[in-house]
Amino acid sequence: MHIQDLQAQSVVTSSSEAQGRLGPVAVVGSAAIAAAGGGGPRSAPLRVDAQRNLEHVLRAAREVFGELGYGAPMEDVARRARVGVGTVYRRFPSKDVLVRRIAEEETARLTDQARSALGQEDEPWSALSRFLRTSVASGAGRLLPPHVLRVGVDQDEPAAVPAGGEQRVPHQRQGVTQPGHQVVSPRPAAEEEPDDDAGASELLEVVGRLVDRARESGELRGDVTVADVLLVIATAAPALPDPAHQAAASARLLDILLEGLRSRPV
Missing domain, CATH: 1.10.10.60 (Homeodomain-like)
Structure with a gap:
């Protein structure tokens, strides 16, 4: 008998023995798995x-x-x-992990927008205005981490927390609060979010340069701080069902806020 005949007989015998032990369905299934390239799970999808x-x-x-x-x-x-x-x-x-991820990404986006405004606008007021319009349009300002919004906050004032929520956002010195917030007692210092966050510090530094330049040029009110600028970009017009009306309301609100930041001749 030739070698090929011996090999064929061996294959037939092995298949018959397997069928006897496992049944025809198992043998067919094994053959199909082998033909598909192996029996391991396909993890790529x-x-x-x-x-x-x-x-x-x-x-x-x-x-x-x-x-x-x-x-x-x-x-x-x-x-x-x-x-x-x-x-x-x-x-x-946890929710805190998701909040931190979103806040970090939006803080980095705002920092890039502020740095871009510094690099692309020679006039100090134009640079600050460009940053404010870009950041408001992107919506990133509404996602700032709460501890960034604490800049310039009176520590003796109570903090504010969204009704039913966990994240605390303080009252600003200007007395502006977001709709739907209730006043609560401040948390102990040990529970405060870290103020040494590298991303937040970088944002405050770059926005601070925009504010300093505009103030030194005499176009920005002398009492305007970085906290005021962050408050502007965190402020949004009420949600409207029509997108065109929403865009118009947001643009109008920003125009009013920008006028409030500009210095006035004595």
């Missing part, structure tokens, strides 16, 4: 799905927190992302 879910969650978190503040529940984020809340928690084990 899962990685793609996970990345897509992460992008949906981050986009939804920016929208929800931008509209409702950082007090919005994780369920709202999951609903906007069209995923289960368990999917959100698998990527972000």
